[in-house]
Amino acid sequence: MRTKELKVSAIMDGTVIDHIAAGKAFTVVKILHLDQTHETVTIASNVPSGVTGKKDIVKIEHRVLSPEEVSSIALISPNATVNIIDDYEVVEKRLVELPDTIERILRCSNPLCITNHEEVRTRFNVETKAPLAIRCHYCERSMKEKDVLRVLG
Amino acid sequence: MLHDVISIRDFEKQDIERILALAEDMEPLARTGSDLAKGKILSSLFFEPSTRTMLSFHAAMERLGGSVIGFSDTDTTSVKKGETLADTVAMMERYSDAIVIRNPLEGSARLAAEVSRVPVINAGDGSNQHPTQTLLDLYTIRKEFGRLDGLTVAMLGDLKYGRTVHSLAYALSMYDVSLVLVSPTELRMPPEVIRHLEETSVPYDEIMRLEDMPPVDVVYATRIQKERFADPNEYEKTKDAYRIDRSTLTLLGDAKIMHPLPRVSEIAKEVDTTPNALYFTQAGNGIPVRMAVLALLLGVVA
Numbered sequence: 515m516r517t518k519e520l521k522v523s524a525i526m527d528g529t530v531i532d533h534i535a536a537g538k539a540f541t542v543v544k545i546l547h548l549d550q551t552h553e554t555v556t557i558a559s560n561v562p563s564g565v566t567g568k569k570d571i572v573k574i575e576h577r578v579l580s581p582e583e584v585s586s587i588a589l590i591s592p593n594a595t596v597n598i599i600d601d602y603e604v605v606e607k608r609l610v611e612l613p614d615t616i617e618r619i620l621r622c623s624n625p626l627c628i629t630n631h632e633e634v635r636t637r638f639n640v641e642t643k644a645p646l647a648i649r650c651h652y653c654e655r656s657m658k659e660k661d662v663l664r665v666l667g
Numbered sequence: 668m669l670h671d672v673i674s675i676r677d678f679e680k681q682d683i684e685r686i687l688a689l690a691e692d693m694e695p696l697a698r699t700g701s702d703l704a705k706g707k708i709l710s711s712l713f714f715e716p717s718t719r720t721m722l723s724f725h726a727a728m729e730r731l732g733g734s735v736i737g738f739s740d741t742d743t744t745s746v747k748k749g750e751t752l753a754d755t756v757a758m759m760e761r762y763s764d765a766i767v768i769r770n771p772l773e774g775s776a777r778l779a780a781e782v783s784r785v786p787v788i789n790a791g792d793g794s795n796q797h798p799t800q801t802l803l804d805l806y807t808i809r810k811e812f813g814r815l816d817g818l819t820v821a822m823l824g825d826l827k828y829g830r831t832v833h834s835l836a837y838a839l840s841m842y843d844v845s846l847v848l849v850s851p852t853e854l855r856m857p858p859e860v861i862r863h864l865e866e867t868s869v870p871y872d873e874i875m876r877l878e879d880m881p882p883v884d885v886v887y888a889t890r891i892q893k894e895r896f897a898d899p900n901e902y903e904k905t906k907d908a909y910r911i912d913r914s915t916l917t918l919l920g921d922a923k924i925m926h927p928l929p930r931v932s933e934i935a936k937e938v939d940t941t942p943n944a945l946y947f948t949q950a951g952n953g954i955p956v957r958m959a960v961l962a963l964l965l966g967v968v969a
Contacts, residue, residue: 626793628774632751652774654674654795656859 527600528553528575535591536560539570542594545586545619545666546579553577579608586619588612589646589662612643615651623661627653671780671787672960674796675834680841683805689959689968690806690952697730697955703967704733710763711737712755712779713790714746714770719928719950720790720797724767727957731967736762756782765964768792786964794830800927801834803956807949808885811923815839821847821880821922824889824909824933826856831927832889833860840864846871847883851905854895877909880918885945886911888926888933906932913937925949 534542539559542548548555556573563569578598579587587594588610598606616638622629629636629652637651646659657665669682696703709728713721716739725735737759738744746755752775759766760783768779769790776789776796791797809815820839822832826848836846836856840863848856848871855873864871874880888911896902911924912935923945926934930946938944962968 622774624773626771626773628752628770628772628778628792631772632753632778634753634778650774652777653793654676654774 523556524602525554525556525573525575525599526602528573528577528598529579530597530599530604531572531574531579531587532569532595532597533563533591534570534572534587534594536568536570538591539572541590541663541666542570542572542587545590546574546583548572548574551577581608582617582619584608584610585613585616586666589616589620590659590666592643612640612646615639616648620648620662621665622650622653622655623657623665624650624653624655627655629653668963670964671776671789672798672964673776673780673787673789675798675801675838676796678798678838683802683838683841686802686956686959686963687806687809689963690802690955691810693730693955693958693962697727697958700730700732702732703962704728704731704965707731707733707765707965707967708763709733709735709737709961710759710766711735711739712759712766712768712770713737713739714741714752714768714775716740717769717791720769720800720953723950723953724788724790724957724961727954727961730954731958731961731965733764733961733965737767752778753782756787759783760785765961788960788964794828796834797830798834799953799957799960800831801838802960803949803953804831804835804887804925804927805838806956807925807945807952808923810952811945811948812884816843818842818884819845819847819882820885820887821849821883822856822887822889823849823877823911825854825891825895826850826889827854828892828895829889832887833857835887836860836869837863840867840869844869847881848873849875849877849880849909851875851908853901854891854905877915877918882920883922886919886922886924888924888930890929890931890933909933911935911938916941916943919943 539557554575558571560568584596594610596608597604638648641647649656728735756779765786767788767790768776771793773793773795776792780787891906893902924943926946
């Protein structure tokens with residue numbers, strides 16, 4: 515008997531984000547602003563996976579993620595993998611690793627932080643990775659995962 | 668050595684020790700004046716009024732023989748026309764040798780220090796940091812007891828929102844001290860500070876009633892603010908429960924009482940003349956401590 519498999523078509527060039535924590539694909543879509551792109555985006559959620567039981571996958575055609583974007587994925591799903599595709603081949607595997615400092619991609623959750631009032635490149639120091647805790651370089655407030663998700667959304 | 672004084676988190680114990688020692692050297696000059704910083708100009712940028720802190724910095728700079736330019740509110744400045752903080756700082760650093768800044772936005776002093784080539788001192792950035800207050804608190808305790816190690820310090824009142832007690836707890840954790848944290852449940856020390864005390868192995872007790880106070884060397888009282896309470900009755904009850912007056916003073920033995928001032932009703936006036944009262948001395952210590960900070964950052968002392 516043949517097993518039926520979920521087929522997510524390969525892409526010619528672009529980025530495949532694999533092994534996203536189950537259910538987090540939509541957050542990835544949100545933080546990468548994929549809801550506003552004109553490129554083809556394929557989202558698969560709760561895909562059965564040997565490693566973690568279930569996973570999500572996001573494929574974006576004709577777009578290569580920047581290092582900042584890759585680290586923003588690390589904030590919400592540290593076990594994700596990012597594959598850069600060219601001519602149907604994986605040309606680069608990027609490690610989704612949370613850096614020690616996170617610049618630009620996040621805004622501070624503290625409404626009284628100077629970064630929310632003046633043009634300043636935001637900067638957060640990662641204090642613990644699991645559970646996630648980061649501290650604003652400017653106002654010194656710390657943010658946990660739920661705060662991060664709130665400002666990413 | 669530090670280029671700026673922005674946050675107590677930037678300090679190593681040796682930085683604190685250096686400033687406290689230098690503040691002691693400044694004591695005689697704090698009365699007679701000096702020409703250590705002759706010809707030097709301090710920019711005093713107060714984006715919100717804080718007369719006490721501002722005048723303390725001005726007096727310190729004058730005692731060093733330097734002068735002060737600046738503003739004490741933003742009504743008459745270009746800030747009102749929408750000038751950014753970064754632009755204001757970029758201009759003022761060209762007029763002066765150091766900048767002292769108070770701004771209600773948190774992280775503003777950090778940003779100012781990144782923009783400015785001349786040293787920046789944070790005189791309060793919202794509820795975040797006010798490092799010279801912490802330094803003068805440490806100085807006051809050390810001057811009174813001759814040491815910081817081996818002391819037991821009680822913190823009383825609003826420990827949740829009190830910026831002063833958070834920074835002081837953080838700084839004291841570099842020393843061999845014990846803490847007693849006295850507050851109502853709603854205003855307990857935040858978990859983050861407690862975690863820091865545990866990580867740095869500072870022994871602490873959390874109690875709710877002034878009546879349960881163990882023998883301590885210092886009682887650091889804070890203002891309990893009405894707006895922290897949903898229920899006005901709860902505020903009145905809490906305020907009275909932690910008030911230091913002649914009768915509750917008997918619970919505190921010889922403990923020295925400190926307060927960042929201004930006080931409202933946390934400490935009764937009748938306490939002022941007792942040997943326990945240390946809060947006006949504490950405020951006065953702001954001068955030598957700020958002289959030390961200024962002299963160090965201006966590079967006019969070895």
